[in-house]
Amino acid sequence: MMTRQKGILTSDPNLAHDLAYQIRAEQDFNAVIFPQKIDNPALELARNLTGISFRNSCRIGARCRLKASNQKAPRIYVVCNSTYNSGLLHGCWIDCDQEPDEIWLDIKHILPDFPTNDTPEWTIYNYENFGSIHISQYEDINQLSLWANLISEHPEDKDAVAAYISWAKETGLEISSSEFQSRYCGYWDKGKDFALKSEEIEQAYNWSQFEKDYTFWSRHIDWESVVRDLELSNAYHYARADHGIYVFRYC
Numbered sequence: 001m002m003t004r005q006k007g008i009l010t011s012d013p014n015l016a017h018d019l020a021y022q023i024r025a026e027q028d029f030n031a032v033i034f035p036q037k038i039d040n041p042a043l044e045l046a047r048n049l050t051g052i053s054f055r056n057s058c059r060i061g062a063r064c065r066l067k068a069s070n071q072k073a074p075r076i077y078v079v080c081n082s083t084y085n086s087g088l089l090h091g092c093w094i095d096c097d098q099e100p101d102e103i104w105l106d107i108k109h110i111l112p113d114f115p116t117n118d119t120p121e122w123t124i125y126n127y128e129n130f131g132s133i134h135i136s137q138y139e140d141i142n143q144l145s146l147w148a149n150l151i152s153e154h155p156e157d158k159d160a161v162a163a164y165i166s167w168a169k170e171t172g173l174e175i176s177s178s179e180f181q182s183r184y185c186g187y188w189d190k191g192k193d194f195a196l197k198s199e200e201i202e203q204a205y206n207w208s209q210f211e212k213d214y215t216f217w218s219r220h221i222d223w224e225s226v227v228r229d230l231e232l233s234n235a236y237h238y239a240r241a242d243h244g245i246y247v248f249r250y251c
Helices: 013-023 040-050 081-085 100-110 141-153 155-171 177-183 191-197 199-205 207-213 223-232
Strands: 007-010 026-028 031-033 057-059 075-080 091-095 122-128 184-188 236-241 244-249
Touching (some): 007 013, 013 026, 013 031, 091 122, 100 141, 141 155, 141 177, 155 236, 177 184, 191 244, 223 236
Antiparallel strands (some): 026 031
16 A cells, blocks of 8 residues: 655646745656645745646545555556546556555545446556556556566566567467566567577577588578568567567467
């Protein structure tokens, strides 16, 4: 669970930025988090200067905002639909690397009434730290928890994990830590490097021995074609990475 904060929610992150600057407070998206001691006259003056009124803001209360415990964690920004439709971005960041029940409790805290019918009363307005994974407005909470926990379990490979999850979603593969570890073949600058330098390919095709036995022919191999065939044969999947690729095996 996350700790409650005192502050103001605004209808626009730019307004929050201006107010936070005026009173030397912390900004978190469209929220301004007050310091422990706040000069109320100075606050009212700053609100007037920045154009923040009761029509485009509200005080953060026990049921309307919880501060995210970790800004580096995979998280979603959830808004209350009724207030959003009235022009106020009324919500909070919620860490997703926790159990589904805990995420639901955090969502419940921002809603005037917890939904009791099939009509969604909340929307995922934004999300962070999920890498290449696309998050829909009404993404399944159980899936969010699974993906976020998997990313948090592998901080050094978080982008590779996100690429694996996106691929597994599209192909219907099981998503788990053990599956990621068994399928991940590493980061490579390009497919040719994977084909030439990986132990994976060496063990499967004994390339080093072929190079010794057939030195002349080994210099005339179309490696781009080899790389394509490895993927087209459903042996490996290449996912885009910054300045390279992530490689995953199908079997």
